[in-house]
Amino acid sequence: MLEIRGLTASIGEKPILKGIDLVVPDGEVHAIMGPNGSGKSTLGYVLSGRDDYTVTGGSVTFNGIDLLDMEPEARAAAGVFLAFQAPIELPGVNNANFLRTALNAIRRAHGESELDAIQFLKLARAETKRLAMPDDMLKRNVNVGFSGGEKKRNEVLQMALLRPKLAILDETDSGLDIDALKIVADGVNALRSPTFSALVVTHHQRLLDHLVPNRVHVLAHGRIIRSGGPELAKELEKSGYADVLAAAA
Amino acid sequence: MSATAEILDSVQSGYKWGFETDIEMDLAPKGLNEDIIRLISSRKDEPAWMLEYRLKAFTAWKQMAEPEWARVTHPPIDYQDLHYYAAPKKKAGPKSLDEVDPELLKMYEKLGIPLKERAILAGVEPDPNERPQIAVDAVFDSVSVATTFRETLSKVGVIFCPISEAVRDHPDLVKQYLGSVVPVADNYFSALNAAVFTDGSFVYIPKGVRCPMELSTYFRINARNTGQFERTLIIAEAGAHVSYLEGCTAPQRDENQLHAAVVELIAMDDATIKYSTVQNWYPGDADGKGGIYNFVTKRGACRGERSKISWTQVETGSAITWKYPSCVLIGEDSVGEFYSVAVTTNHQQADTGTKMIHIGKGSRSTIVSKGISAGRSNNTYRGLVRILPSAAGARNHTQCDSLLIGDECGAHTVPYIESRNPSAKVEHEATTSKIAEDQLFYCRQRGLSEEDAVNLIVNGFCKEVLKELPMEFAVEAQKLLAVSLEGSVG
Ligand SMILES: Nc1ncnc2c1ncn2[C@@H]1O[C@H](COP(=O)(O)OP(=O)(O)O)[C@@H](O)[C@H]1O
Ligand SMILES: [Mg+2]
Numbered sequence: 001m002l003e004i005r006g007l008t009a010s011i012g013e014k015p016i017l018k019g020i021d022l023v024v025p026d027g028e029v030h031a032i033m034g035p036n037g038s039g040k041s042t043l044g045y046v047l048s049g050r051d052d053y054t055v056t057g058g059s060v061t062f063n064g065i066d067l068l069d070m071e072p073e074a075r076a077a078a079g080v081f082l083a084f085q086a087p088i089e090l091p092g093v094n095n096a097n098f099l100r101t102a103l104n105a106i107r108r109a110h111g112e113s114e115l116d117a118i119q120f121l122k123l124a125r126a127e128t129k130r131l132a133m134p135d136d137m138l139k140r141n142v143n144v145g146f147s148g149g150e151k152k153r154n155e156v157l158q159m160a161l162l163r164p165k166l167a168i169l170d171e172t173d174s175g176l177d178i179d180a181l182k183i184v185a186d187g188v189n190a191l192r193s194p195t196f197s198a199l200v201v202t203h204h205q206r207l208l209d210h211l212v213p214n215r216v217h218v219l220a221h222g223r224i225i226r227s228g229g230p231e232l233a234k235e236l237e238k239s240g241y242a243d244v245l246a247a248a249a
Numbered sequence: 250m251s252a253t254a255e256i257l258d259s260v261q262s263g264y265k266w267g268f269e270t271d272i273e274m275d276l277a278p279k280g281l282n283e284d285i286i287r288l289i290s291s292r293k294d295e296p297a298w299m300l301e302y303r304l305k306a307f308t309a310w311k312q313m314a315e316p317e318w319a320r321v322t323h324p325p326i327d328y329q330d331l332h333y334y335a336a337p338k339k340k341a342g343p344k345s346l347d348e349v350d351p352e353l354l355k356m357y358e359k360l361g362i363p364l365k366e367r368a369i370l371a372g373v374e375p376d377p378n379e380r381p382q383i384a385v386d387a388v389f390d391s392v393s394v395a396t397t398f399r400e401t402l403s404k405v406g407v408i409f410c411p412i413s414e415a416v417r418d419h420p421d422l423v424k425q426y427l428g429s430v431v432p433v434a435d436n437y438f439s440a441l442n443a444a445v446f447t448d449g450s451f452v453y454i455p456k457g458v459r460c461p462m463e464l465s466t467y468f469r470i471n472a473r474n475t476g477q478f479e480r481t482l483i484i485a486e487a488g489a490h491v492s493y494l495e496g497c498t499a500p501q502r503d504e505n506q507l508h509a510a511v512v513e514l515i516a517m518d519d520a521t522i523k524y525s526t527v528q529n530w531y532p533g534d535a536d537g538k539g540g541i542y543n544f545v546t547k548r549g550a551c552r553g554e555r556s557k558i559s560w561t562q563v564e565t566g567s568a569i570t571w572k573y574p575s576c577v578l579i580g581e582d583s584v585g586e587f588y589s590v591a592v593t594t595n596h597q598q599a600d601t602g603t604k605m606i607h608i609g610k611g612s613r614s615t616i617v618s619k620g621i622s623a624g625r626s627n628n629t630y631r632g633l634v635r636i637l638p639s640a641a642g643a644r645n646h647t648q649c650d651s652l653l654i655g656d657e658c659g660a661h662t663v664p665y666i667e668s669r670n671p672s673a674k675v676e677h678e679a680t681t682s683k684i685a686e687d688q689l690f691y692c693r694q695r696g697l698s699e700e701d702a703v704n705l706i707v708n709g710f711c712k713e714v715l716k717e718l719p720m721e722f723a724v725e726a727q728k729l730l731a732v733s734l735e736g737s738v739g
Contacts (some may be wrong), residue, residue, distance in 0.1 A: 073693045076694055084694075088529045090687075090692075092711070162695065
């Protein structure tokens with residue numbers, strides 16, 4: 001279970017998150033919606049431990065452990081995965097090698113044996129096939145020369161291989177065609193289990209059609225201003241954020 | 250310093266080859282003069298012509314001044330305050346284990362020179378069917394202490410021996426080629442080297458022979474206040490093919506030590522020489538104290554048509570590196586290549602690059618330089634591409650990338666291009682990047698430690714160069730990069 005209490009955070013001197021309270025019980029998928037610049041990506045970065053974000057108050061625990069106290073790699077080992085809104089390019093770094101290094105780092109942290117190149121490739125090929133991605137995705141350099149859609153699919157592939165306990169997807173569906181959108185939804189749905197939960201940042205109801213969330217939250221100006229069931233997303237799709245923002249003001 | 254303290258110290262500084270070997274040495278008195286040169290020559294039983302060559306070089310050197318154009322700074326070097334000859338007291342060039350000093354054997358073991366090489370040093374040649382083999386010439390201070398696989402090689406006509414021995418046993422070859430690529434007075438350090446060079450390797454590959462194994466020389470500086478002046482000469486006759494690798498380490502000391510080498514390569518028609526270097530001299534401590542001054546002249550002459558010389562270097566060591574492995578492309582359609590990774594951390598300074606001199610019609614060259622700077626180091630790529638009027642249709646492609654780690658280091662690119670033939674094509678690309686915070690965070694979010702993330706990014710950055718190294722050395726080089734950059738982030 002993810003428990004966020006009174007979380008405030010700044011970039012430099014500028015406060016961005018202004019008191020977030022959010023609980024995601026195990027097995028649930030929650031959607032985060034909200035206007036651009038409201039702090040959705042910031043929340044993902046703060047949960048995963050990015051350096052230039054300073055937590056100024058509140059607490060975050062995941063399955064009872066204090067996340068804010070941990071290095072990013074330790075959070076990853078504890079099962080936190082962030083699918084980046086803008087995935088990063090690593091020139092010269094082979095995607096398969098990157099994924100294997102990451103997977104082995106996490107396996108090591110769990111006291112599991114490392115996978116050799118052959119074992120890994122077998123696993124990775126099975127995932128690319130399942131997610132209907134071309135095999136050559138593994139041979140290319142991490143996100144280098146990838147189209148926007150390929151980058152997002154690569155995030156889903158990484159998530160599928162690393163099998164997180166808490167997945168944070170930051171607009172992974174933005175800019176995707178309908179088929180690719182389904183891949184994202186399938187990626188999350190495949191991981192669904194009583195010990196998996198997800199925070200899905202999105203602007204689009206059509207993703208939520210495939211990925212029926214337990215709860216929907218609206219984030220604006222660094223606060224959650226409204227929460228509801230799946231029907232809230234449908235309402236927002238119809239009438240936009242204006243009414244919700246006005247009601248909260 | 251106690252042994253434990255020394256080990257701890259070397260672990261902390263990240264330099265794991267910094268130990269000293271206690272061995273009885275034959276040491277020339279400090280200073281540089283004609284008597285010292287005569288002493289070196291007599292220690293090596295040299296013929297008179299060699300001594301004359303040295304003395305002429307010494308005369309030339311005395312008229313010359315240290316070059317000042319490189320982006321490196323150091324206190325003045327007192328050339329009279331060095332030993333110019335240091336050799337283990339035991340007889341040089343032993344053929345069996347009994348003749349090699351056990352202290353030396355222990356040292357090579359400690360340096361992690363692969364077991365098969367140790368077996369070789371012990372005179373027990375492993376089963377030739379077992380795996381690709383490497384012949385080794387081990388140079389310790391001023392002498393070669395062992396050269397392996399000489400018999401196997403001589404069966405196909407390949408000569409692989411210490412150059413001091415070649416001077417005695419193959420005088421015609423040495424006379425013909427020594428100084429033919431790097432003339433004595435080419436530069437200050439080449440003149441010094443010609444006067445006082447002590448050992449290094451000599452390789453001769455006869456016409457049409459593919460050398461059946463990798464050749465390598467391992468240089469070790471051990472003695473205090475001693476300069477090492479290595480001299481290497483490689484000749485590949487028409488259609489010959491050889492791959493050669495050099496490695497080097499030195500003890501960790503507070504004073505700076507001088508290493509001034511000259512390497513000459515000659516490739517005739519259709520011959521190929523691949524020369525790889527993993528340079529790991531002691532770089533000095535975190536405050537910039539100590540370390541090797543590595544002032545090296547390396548040049549290859551592609552004399553034959555379609556001949557090819559390829560330099561690959563991974564430079565992680567030395568306090569100062571001043572080194573420009575070059576190719577003179579004389580033969581029609583000859584090919585020169587330079588692949589380089591230069592890493593500088595702490596207070597290291599590297600001014601390194603290459604020269605490609607195009608003389609032959611249709612000659613081609615490729616330059617790939619990857620500079621990585623961390624700490625307060627300075628890393629300069631300096632390259633010259635010169636196309637002479639005779640080099641119709643010549644081509645060069647240069648790619649020069651710098652990677653910065655931290656805010657206090659410097660990367661500089663100094664390309665000189667001189668094209669005097671309008672049909673030639675010269676391309677130059679240069680990039681400078683930093684290991685970005687977001688790249689590190691992306692890796693760490695996936696579970697990698699910061700150190701592993703840096704290694705992954707650095708290895709990715711160097712990939713085009715590392716893949717040019719023979720397989721097992723590429724693995725070594727990757728590990729070396731990791732060790733060199735340990736603690737450079739955060
Ligand atoms: N590196 C940064 N430096 C300063 N301000 C930033 C930085 N990154 C984001 N911000 C600001 O923080 C706020 C929240 O951004 P973000 O979390 O990306 O919003 P969202 O993902 O909801 O669009 C915005 O006002 C944005 O301009
Ligand atoms: Mg965002």
